[in-house]
Amino acid sequence: MAAAARFFIRGANSKLPISGIGTGAQSSFGATLLKLSPNCNPRTKTQRRHAAHFTYQPDPIPTQYGPTQKMNLFQSVTSALDNTLASDPTAVIFGEDVAFGGVFRCTVGLRDKYGKDRVFNTPLCEQGIVGFGIGVAVAGATAIAEIQFADYIYPAFDQIVNEAAKYRYRSGNMFDCGNLTIRAPWGCVGHGSLYHSQSPEAFFAHCPGIKVVIPRGPVQAKGLLLSCIADKNPCIFFEPKILYRAAVEQVPVETYTIPLSQAEILQEGSDVTLVAWGTQVHVMREVADMAQEKLGVSCELIDLQTILPWDVETVCKSVVKTGRLLISHEAPVTGGFAAEISSAVQEECFLNLEAPISRVCGYDTPFPHIFEPFYIPDKWKCFEAIKRMINY
Amino acid sequence: MLSNISNVVRVGVQRNGVAAVLSARTYADFTAQASFEIKKCDTHKLDEAPATEVVMTREEGLQYYRTMQTMRRMELKADQLYKQKIIRGFCHLYDGQEACAVGIEAAINLSDHLITAYRAHGYTYTRGGTVKEIMAELTGRRGGIAKGKGGSMHMYCKNFYGGNGIVGAQVPLGAGVALACKYMGNNELCVSLYGDGAANQGQIFETYNMAALWKLPAIFVCENNRYGMGTSVERAAASTDYYKRGDFIPGLRVDGMDVLCVREATRFAAEHCRSGKGPILMELQTYRYHGHSMSDPGISYRTREEIQEVRGKSDPISLLKDRMLSNNMASVEELKEIDVEVRKEIEDAAQFATTDPEPQLEELCNHIFYNNPPLEVRGTNPWTKLKSVS
Numbered sequence A: 001m002a003a004a005a006r007f008f009i010r011g012a013n014s015k016l017p018i019s020g021i022g023t024g025a026q027s028s029f030g031a032t033l034l035k036l037s038p039n040c041n042p043r044t045k046t047q048r049r050h051a052a053h054f055t056y057q058p059d060p061i062p063t064q065y066g067p068t069q070k071m072n073l074f075q076s077v078t079s080a081l082d083n084t085l086a087s088d089p090t091a092v093i094f095g096e097d098v099a100f101g102g103v104f105r106c107t108v109g110l111r112d113k114y115g116k117d118r119v120f121n122t123p124l125c126e127q128g129i130v131g132f133g134i135g136v137a138v139a140g141a142t143a144i145a146e147i148q149f150a151d152y153i154y155p156a157f158d159q160i161v162n163e164a165a166k167y168r169y170r171s172g173n174m175f176d177c178g179n180l181t182i183r184a185p186w187g188c189v190g191h192g193s194l195y196h197s198q199s200p201e202a203f204f205a206h207c208p209g210i211k212v213v214i215p216r217g218p219v220q221a222k223g224l225l226l227s228c229i230a231d232k233n234p235c236i237f238f239e240p241k242i243l244y245r246a247a248v249e250q251v252p253v254e255t256y257t258i259p260l261s262q263a264e265i266l267q268e269g270s271d272v273t274l275v276a277w278g279t280q281v282h283v284m285r286e287v288a289d290m291a292q293e294k295l296g297v298s299c300e301l302i303d304l305q306t307i308l309p310w311d312v313e314t315v316c317k318s319v320v321k322t323g324r325l326l327i328s329h330e331a332p333v334t335g336g337f338a339a340e341i342s343s344a345v346q347e348e349c350f351l352n353l354e355a356p357i358s359r360v361c362g363y364d365t366p367f368p369h370i371f372e373p374f375y376i377p378d379k380w381k382c383f384e385a386i387k388r389m390i391n392y
Numbered sequence B: 001m002l003s004n005i006s007n008v009v010r011v012g013v014q015r016n017g018v019a020a021v022l023s024a025r026t027y028a029d030f031t032a033q034a035s036f037e038i039k040k041c042d043t044h045k046l047d048e049a050p051a052t053e054v055v056m057t058r059e060e061g062l063q064y065y066r067t068m069q070t071m072r073r074m075e076l077k078a079d080q081l082y083k084q085k086i087i088r089g090f091c092h093l094y095d096g097q098e099a100c101a102v103g104i105e106a107a108i109n110l111s112d113h114l115i116t117a118y119r120a121h122g123y124t125y126t127r128g129g130t131v132k133e134i135m136a137e138l139t140g141r142r143g144g145i146a147k148g149k150g151g152s153m154h155m156y157c158k159n160f161y162g163g164n165g166i167v168g169a170q171v172p173l174g175a176g177v178a179l180a181c182k183y184m185g186n187n188e189l190c191v192s193l194y195g196d197g198a199a200n201q202g203q204i205f206e207t208y209n210m211a212a213l214w215k216l217p218a219i220f221v222c223e224n225n226r227y228g229m230g231t232s233v234e235r236a237a238a239s240t241d242y243y244k245r246g247d248f249i250p251g252l253r254v255d256g257m258d259v260l261c262v263r264e265a266t267r268f269a270a271e272h273c274r275s276g277k278g279p280i281l282m283e284l285q286t287y288r289y290h291g292h293s294m295s296d297p298g299i300s301y302r303t304r305e306e307i308q309e310v311r312g313k314s315d316p317i318s319l320l321k322d323r324m325l326s327n328n329m330a331s332v333e334e335l336k337e338i339d340v341e342v343r344k345e346i347e348d349a350a351q352f353a354t355t356d357p358e359p360q361l362e363e364l365c366n367h368i369f370y371n372n373p374p375l376e377v378r379g380t381n382p383w384t385k386l387k388s389v390s
Ligand SMILES: Cc1ncc(C[n+]2csc(CCOP(=O)(O)OP(=O)(O)O)c2C)c(N)n1
Pocket: A096, A124, A126, A148, A152, A155, B119, B165, B166, B167, B194, B195, B196, B197, B198, B199, B225, B227, B228, B229, B292
């Protein structure tokens, strides 16, 4: 576990092996762009302020899906796409620079393996990419579109919200684009500043008709992405980009799915329920340990995984048991998805609550440049919130 | 052509002609101005074209040289600071494309308006930002041109609207600024710059239409450096004749490596706009020496030979330098002296940019809204409650 984190912090530039997928000459383009993640350069050792704000904890090795292989998050995404292209002859992958592997290397080798008619670059035109994807999907093919960064999904906002999400409804179920999956790197990365750091899940969570999914690591990423691809609804799959290399796990090589709209209880506890998704799950893991060690407080940690439609039941059952809820995400607090969770839990569990529901989130500011360490909901802020809830 | 031939002759002479002789020269010995034959622009929907024979004075030449060198050195310094991890995050360098910025600025006024994308360091400088302010912005320090809050992609100054991170999004803004120019009737115009990659964004076409419909004094400039990230123009564009892609908007294809070509074309375009004929489009054929951003070595999708070839044959600074020397418009020593001064300016700026303090924490929240009294910012942590002022 710590080994993985250390790998990240030292930031070895060496590529992890991934068999079955060749790395062409083109791939270094994407690889090097990943140096933007904070710790990918050996020289960072002395620059402590660049250290990640969390310690990555790999999942246990899954045993139920056959043989596994060591993969980081971008490789597990590649593996899921590889399985899909192999088993579904209608599947196509497109986006900016994806034929060369994409800026984060998620599609490395796939063009060479499956052909340039199935894995292809688009021009720089997000609205067009998603609209095109909707058309591909409605015509019956499996469309997997990449938006280079979640921050660049807004030109496609109309296509997603007005076209994709409402297609089934407005056609009385005659047409739909359930075969469409949109992937995008998401979340903070250490120094991404305003336009390479955003977490826009709440915008899409306001939109019935699409699903929004965010994994916490490689095993989840592959299973959830394959579920999104198989799901009969348009899905947005946000990938925590800070984990692309930092997160390394034993990931099943074959196809498997992890059900959507099911939260996962990662740790059982009795005093406080912690809800998070993506990178923040790892922050919360440390917070749970700190609460146990320093306060003797037992936390139940839930990874929500699917933001829309979300698993109200698992969260509420937990809060009925613990009486306290802390929700944490990187996006700004006002109108963030924590607000929806908080409101729903309050309706369902009012009499069980021992303290007001807490949110520890990003500030109501644009994502800052040099102030990122202050902006992010780090473990200390979360820990403080737990103390307040306990002492309420 | 002629000037190229004379280039060779003069350079030869100077190598043999001893330095002592040269330094003994007085200004009166230099040619005060010379005329140059420049590459003809391709035109689209235009009856006339920019001149192919242009005059450059010695003063102008020296100024263009200094400005381009400053831009080049500034970017090389940024590269170095980035590698030392002093500049972090996203950083897109402009070296190779200097003739575009300098040529455009030479043909418009500082009271005209300009907006570009994230490859903005050069324009920030030509628009009046100082090297110090630019470098300090890169390092995220208080003395930065955006108070250290923007970083590489976000720089602004008077009549320069940035420094914009979302590819293509700046172009409609530029048309809006052009409308303001027209409305105010002050004979100003707005230059909107975008890349060859950005040229494929839908909002660019929406803007062409509005600008033509309302005859706005807008110069659209596509800086075609052959690549949008790792994608070459042929792989991204159904037509790489970017100067024709405004369809009903007249266009020019310009050698963007030659500051005189860019200047002449811009002069032509500005006259077009100011005479009330509406928008015009320029495609500047140029090249970026660096990769797309600092994390892209820039050699996986193009060859080292290609980069070397451009550097060797059409470097904008060398081209100008050769012209000046071969026409006896400046001496080698004089240009070297400029280089030394530029280097010093860059070093001083870098020194400032690495020692100036970071902005204070309160800056994290300032300038979100216009508000009075200060707004308490939600979410700020339990230990520091931050307020926002503007
Ligand atoms: C809407 C949007 N999509 C994607 C990006 C990521 N991106 C930044 S620059 C770039 C390439 C732009 O190429 P070009 O317009 O040719 O400009 P150049 O970098 O060559 O100056 C891309 C894809 C972005 N910033 N905004």
